Amino acid sequence: MRHLAALPKAHLHVHLEGAMRPATLAELAAEAGVPVPQVRGFGTFGAFAEMYVAACAVLTSEASLRRLVDEVVADAALAGAVWVEPATYIPQHRELLGPDEHVLEVILDELVHAGTRHGIGTGLLIAADRTLDPADAVAQARLAVRHAADGVVSFGLHNDETGFPPEPFAEAFDIALAGGLLSAPHAGELEGPASVVGALEALGAHRIQHGVRAVEDPDLVVRLAAADVCLDVCPSSNVLLGVFPSIADHPLPDLLAAGVSCSLNADDPLLFGPGLLEEYVLCRDEMGLTDCDLAAIARSSIRASGAPDALKARADNAVDLWMAADAEDAVA
Numbered sequence: 001m002r003h004l005a006a007l008p009k010a011h012l013h014v015h016l017e018g019a020m021r022p023a024t025l026a027e028l029a030a031e032a033g034v035p036v037p038q039v040r041g042f043g044t045f046g047a048f049a050e051m052y053v054a055a056c057a058v059l060t061s062e063a064s065l066r067r068l069v070d071e072v073v074a075d076a077a078l079a080g081a082v083w084v085e086p087a088t089y090i091p092q093h094r095e096l097l098g099p100d101e102h103v104l105e106v107i108l109d110e111l112v113h114a115g116t117r118h119g120i121g122t123g124l125l126i127a128a129d130r131t132l133d134p135a136d137a138v139a140q141a142r143l144a145v146r147h148a149a150d151g152v153v154s155f156g157l158h159n160d161e162t163g164f165p166p167e168p169f170a171e172a173f174d175i176a177l178a179g180g181l182l183s184a185p186h187a188g189e190l191e192g193p194a195s196v197v198g199a200l201e202a203l204g205a206h207r208i209q210h211g212v213r214a215v216e217d218p219d220l221v222v223r224l225a226a227a228d229v230c231l232d233v234c235p236s237s238n239v240l241l242g243v244f245p246s247i248a249d250h251p252l253p254d255l256l257a258a259g260v261s262c263s264l265n266a267d268d269p270l271l272f273g274p275g276l277l278e279e280y281v282l283c284r285d286e287m288g289l290t291d292c293d294l295a296a297i298a299r300s301s302i303r304a305s306g307a308p309d310a311l312k313a314r315a316d317n318a319v320d321l322w323m324a325a326d327a328e329d330a331v332a
């Protein structure tokens with residue numbers, strides 16, 4: 001059996017703060033003099049979002065933010081990622097860490113250094129919050145574009161999809177696209193196919209974070225495959241938030257069979273449990289995906305990432321080598 005940690009891949013759907021190591025959360029809470037936030041046991045998106053905010057509250061210093069960034073990059077490297085593209089809504093750190101521009105510069109600086117230390121490529125996805133005024137999204141898009149040369153590679157749309165459709169954020173995404181960023185909004189998770197259509201038509205999506213409920217509309221699945229839009233899929237997150245009842249019921253195999261590009265991701269490992277590598281293992285063990293399927297997913301993740309072309313070409317060749325390895329001889 002081929003070793004999945006050795007399969008080169010990109011981690012494209014991972015919320016920076018939601019990827020904090022549990023031990024780091026406990027240590028930073030102690031340093032900040034706050035109780036360790038409870039981060040498991042939610043049943044609804046609202047309860048989940050509250051826990052996310054609680055986890056953010058332990059980031060009270062530049063050093064703690066740098067530690068988080070370094071560990072997220074280290075964990076991606078350990079899972080066999082050659083590229084990691086964490087996502088964040090910068091203003092959530094305003095109160096504890098200062099102005100947006102400063103917080104962003106710290107994250108970008110640490111991403112570069114951590115990438116060098118751990119031997120992988122890094123980029124940042126700047127997100128807007130869909131529950132706020134679209135004018136704030138425009139401000140985030142402008143912030144993101146100003147730092148496109150320093151490591152911001154993509155623009156997203158976070159928070160509860162329910163009641164907050166994509167269309168009002170078209171202006172922000174126009175600015176991001178004009179600035180050369182990839183469009184990677186959340187859609188098709190808590191809302192159905194209409195939100196995926198909105199992400200495509202109003203936001204020019206290159207990637208859709210989740211997007212899995214597109215499966216409810218066969219014509220939309222055909223359209224996603226034809227347009228080569230990548231769905232940044234997170235199976236454990238979907239099951240734990242009740243989008244699908246179990247891993248066995250997850251539509252990822254159907255989407256792959258229909259020719260839709262999909263990447264595999266952990267979303268918020270602090271809150272959901274499994275990390276990037278565990279998601280690949282889960283899909284092999286419980287979804288029945290073959291090494292050929294998993295290699296195709298890894299290739300899609302690399303191709304759809306914000307990584308430089310040279311890194312993409314090297315990683316794609318490395319996937320060929322992984323597939324060529326004699327499966328009998330490879331370490332389990």
Ligand SMILES: [Zn+2]
Pocket residue numbers: 013015186209267
């Ligand atoms: Zn997400």
